[in-house]
Amino acid sequence: xxxxxxxxxxxxxxxxxxxxxxxxxxxxxxxxxxxxxxxxxxxxxxxxxxxxxxxxxxxxxxxxxxxxxxxxxxxxxxxxxxxxxxxxxxxxxxxxxxxxxxx
Amino acid sequence: xxxxxxxxxxxxxxxxxxxxxxxxxxxxxxxxxxxxxxxxxxxxxxxxxxxxxxxxxxxxxxxxxxxxxxxxxxxxxxxxxxxxxxxxxxxxxxxxxxxxxxxxxxxxxxxxxxxxxxxxxxxxxxxxxxxxxxxxxxxxxxxxxxxxxxxxxxxxxxxxxxxxxxxxxxxxxxxxxxxxxxxxxxxxxxxxxxxxxxxxxxxxxxxxxxxxxxxxxxxxxxxxxxxxxxxxxxxxxxxxxxxxxxxxxxxxxxxxxxxxxxxxxxxxxxxxxxxxxxxxxxxxxxxxxxxxxxxxxxxxxxxxxxxxxxxxxxxxxxxxxxxxxxxxxxxxxxxxxxxxxxxxxxxxxxxxxxxxxxxxxxxxxxxxxxxxxxxxxxxxxxxxxxxxxxxxxxxxxxxxxxxxxxxxxxxxxxxxxxxxxxxxxxxxxxxxxxxxxxxxxxxxxxxxxxxxxxxxxxxxxxxxxxxxxxxxxxxxxxxxxxxxxxxxxxxxxxxxxxxxxxxxxxxxxx
Numbered sequence: 001x002x003x004x005x006x007x008x009x010x011x012x013x014x015x016x017x018x019x020x021x022x023x024x025x026x027x028x029x030x031x032x033x034x035x036x037x038x039x040x041x042x043x044x045x046x047x048x049x050x051x052x053x054x055x056x057x058x059x060x061x062x063x064x065x066x067x068x069x070x071x072x073x074x075x076x077x078x079x080x081x082x083x084x085x086x087x088x089x090x091x092x093x094x095x096x097x098x099x100x101x102x103x
Numbered sequence: 104x105x106x107x108x109x110x111x112x113x114x115x116x117x118x119x120x121x122x123x124x125x126x127x128x129x130x131x132x133x134x135x136x137x138x139x140x141x142x143x144x145x146x147x148x149x150x151x152x153x154x155x156x157x158x159x160x161x162x163x164x165x166x167x168x169x170x171x172x173x174x175x176x177x178x179x180x181x182x183x184x185x186x187x188x189x190x191x192x193x194x195x196x197x198x199x200x201x202x203x204x205x206x207x208x209x210x211x212x213x214x215x216x217x218x219x220x221x222x223x224x225x226x227x228x229x230x231x232x233x234x235x236x237x238x239x240x241x242x243x244x245x246x247x248x249x250x251x252x253x254x255x256x257x258x259x260x261x262x263x264x265x266x267x268x269x270x271x272x273x274x275x276x277x278x279x280x281x282x283x284x285x286x287x288x289x290x291x292x293x294x295x296x297x298x299x300x301x302x303x304x305x306x307x308x309x310x311x312x313x314x315x316x317x318x319x320x321x322x323x324x325x326x327x328x329x330x331x332x333x334x335x336x337x338x339x340x341x342x343x344x345x346x347x348x349x350x351x352x353x354x355x356x357x358x359x360x361x362x363x364x365x366x367x368x369x370x371x372x373x374x375x376x377x378x379x380x381x382x383x384x385x386x387x388x389x390x391x392x393x394x395x396x397x398x399x400x401x402x403x404x405x406x407x408x409x410x411x412x413x414x415x416x417x418x419x420x421x422x423x424x425x426x427x428x429x430x431x432x433x434x435x436x437x438x439x440x441x442x443x444x445x446x447x448x449x450x451x452x453x454x455x456x457x458x459x460x461x462x463x464x465x466x467x468x469x470x471x472x473x474x475x476x477x478x479x480x481x482x483x484x485x486x487x488x489x490x491x492x493x494x495x496x497x498x499x500x501x502x503x504x505x506x507x508x509x510x511x512x513x514x515x516x517x518x519x520x521x522x523x524x525x526x527x528x529x530x531x532x533x534x535x536x537x538x539x540x541x542x543x544x545x546x547x548x549x550x551x552x553x554x555x556x557x558x559x560x561x562x563x564x565x566x567x568x569x570x571x572x573x574x575x576x577x578x579x580x581x582x583x584x585x586x587x588x589x590x591x592x593x594x595x596x597x598x599x600x601x602x603x604x605x606x607x608x609x610x611x612x613x
Contacts, residue, residue, distance in 0.1 A: 006277070007253045009108075022284065062116075075284065098291065099413065101315070103347050103401065
C-alpha cells in the first residue's frame with residue numbers, strides 16, 4: 001500500500017488516472033480506482049490487475065474528490081476511466097461554486 | 104504539493120495554448136514547462152538555496168517561478184524601485200543563491216554579489232542570458248521529479264513595508280497550491296480569454312496572477328510599465344477579456360477614457376481590483392463606463408497567499424442599483440470571505456469574538472494562510488488563526504468592511520479612532536481631492552489628529568474651513584489639530600498610501 005501523505009502522487013493500477021492527495025486520511029484506508037488499489041506514481045501495477053466494470057465512473061482532470069466526512073481529498077491530475085472509492089464507498093466530486101476571477 | 108504539478112497538468116491538457124506573452128514574445132504552456140526544467144537543471148547543483156529576481160515582468164518571470172519550484176529552491180522576486188542600499192540588504196539575506204536581473208542592473212553587481220559579511224556569494228545572471236539558455240537546442244532538462252513536500256518554501260516575498268523595514272513572508276507550496284485549488288477551476292478559461300497583467304512581480308497579486316492563470320489556462324499578456332494609455336492600447340490590440348488593477352490604475356484609466364473620444368474596450372468582460380482602498384466615486388464611474396463588465400473586488404494580504412475575500416459582479420450590480428442603504432454600502436466592502444476561508448472579528452483588548460456590526464480586528468483561518476515571516480516563525484495562534492492587523496467589521500449579511508491598519512489607529516486621550524473615518528469626511532468636501540490622516544505625538548493627549556489634504560485643481564480652502572467641516576460631521580475629538588496642503592500624497596506603486604511618510608513629514612516640520 002502506498003504512503004498516504006498530503007502531496008503524495010498516486011496512480012490507478014487499472015486505468016490512466018493519476019492522483020494527488022490533498023488531504024491525507026488519518027488512518028489506514030483502502031483507496032481504489034476502478035476497483036483496484038491505487039499505487040505510487042512510479043510503481044508497477046500487479047500483473048493480474050483488471051478494472052471492475054462496476055466501477056467505471058471515470059475521473060476528471062482538475063476535479064477534487066472527497067468522501068462524506070471530508071477526511072480524504074484527492075485531486076485528479078490525469079483522467080482515466082476508473083471511479084475512486086475509499087473502503088468500497090465511492091468518492092464524490094467536491095462541488096464548488098465557481099468564483100469570479102480575482103487575479 | 105508543488106506549483107510545478109499545476110503547470111504539468113496545464114502543459115499536459117493544453118500545451119499548445121499561449122501561456123504568457125510580452126510584446127512579440129510568446130511562451131506556450133509546453134514551452135514554459137520545458138524552459139522551467141532547463142532552469143531547474145542549472146539550479147540543482149546542491150549549492151543554490153535561493154533564486155532571487157530583480158526585474159520587471161518578462162517571459163523570464165514565470166520560468167523563474169516554476170523553475171525554482173521544480174528545483175526546490177525558494178523564489179524571491181525583489182522590488183526594483185528600492186534604493187541600491189535597501190536592495191543590497193535584501194539580497195544579502197538570500198545567499199547562497201542566484202540573482203536574475205536585466206543586463207543593465209547585472210552590470211552594477213558584476214558576476215557575483217558577495218554577502219556583506221563576505222562569507223557567501225550570489226551568482227548574478229542576466230535575464231537575457233536566461234531566456235537564451237532555456238531555448239537553446241539540446242539544453243539539459245531536469246527530470247520531472249520535483250519534491251511534493253507541502254512544507255517546502257515556494258516564494259519569499261518581502262512585504263512592502265509601509266510601516267517599517269521589509270520582512271520576508273514565507274509562502275509554502277501548500278499555501279499556494281491550496282489557494283489555486285480552492286479558487287480556480289482547472290482549464291476554466293476559454294481559449295480566447297486573455298488577461299492583462301500589470302502588477303509588479305514582487306507584489307503578491309503579481310505572483311497569484313501567474314499561478315491562477317496557469318491553472319485556468321488563460322493567456323497572460325504582461326505589461327511591465329503601466330500608463331493608462333499603454334494599458335488601453337494593449338487591452339484593445341490583444342483583445343483582453345480579464346484584467347486586475349489597483350485603485351490608482353483604475354482612476355487613471357477612467358481619466359484617460361474620459362479624455363478620449365473613442366469607445367472603451369469591447370472585449371473586456373471582467374475587471375478585478377484590489378491592493379488598496381478603492382474610492383467609491385471611482386468604482387461607480389468605472390461601472391458606468393463599462394456597463395457590461397463584471398467587477399470583482401479582492402481583499403488579501405501577502406501573508407494569506409493573496410485573495411481571502413471577494414465582492415463579486417452580482418454584489419456590485421446589486422449594490423449599485425439598490426435603494427437600501429445597507430446593500431448600497433456594500434459597494435465599498437470587500438465582499439464575503441472565500442468558501443475556504445473563515446473570518447472572525449475580535450475585540451482588540453480582550454480578544455473576544457464580536458457580533459455583526461461591531462468593529463474589531465480581522466482574524467482569518469484557512470489552508471492558504473501562511474502568517475509566517477522568515478526568522479520569526481509562524482504568527483498563527485494555536486487554532487490556526489492569523490491576526491491580519493487590519494481593522495473591520497462584518498455586516499448582517501456577512502460582508503466584510505475594512506477600517507484600515509490597526510497600526511494606523513490614532514489613540515487620542517484613550518480614544519481609538521480610525522484615520523479612514525476622518526479621511527472619508529474630508530474627501531466628501533467639494534474642494535478636496537485627496538486626504539491622509541495620521542496620529543502625531545501630543546504632550547496632552549498622547550496622540551493628536553493631523554491631516555494632509557490635496558485640493559482639487561483651482562479649488563481654494565483653508566485650515567479653518569476644513570476643521571469646521573469635520574467638526575460638523577464627527578465627534579469633536581476627530582477634528583484635525585493640524586492640516587497641511589500638499590500637491591500630492593505619497594503612494595507606493597500599488598496604490599497603498601504611505602502613512603509612514605506623512606507622519607515623518609509632520610515630525611520633521613515640528
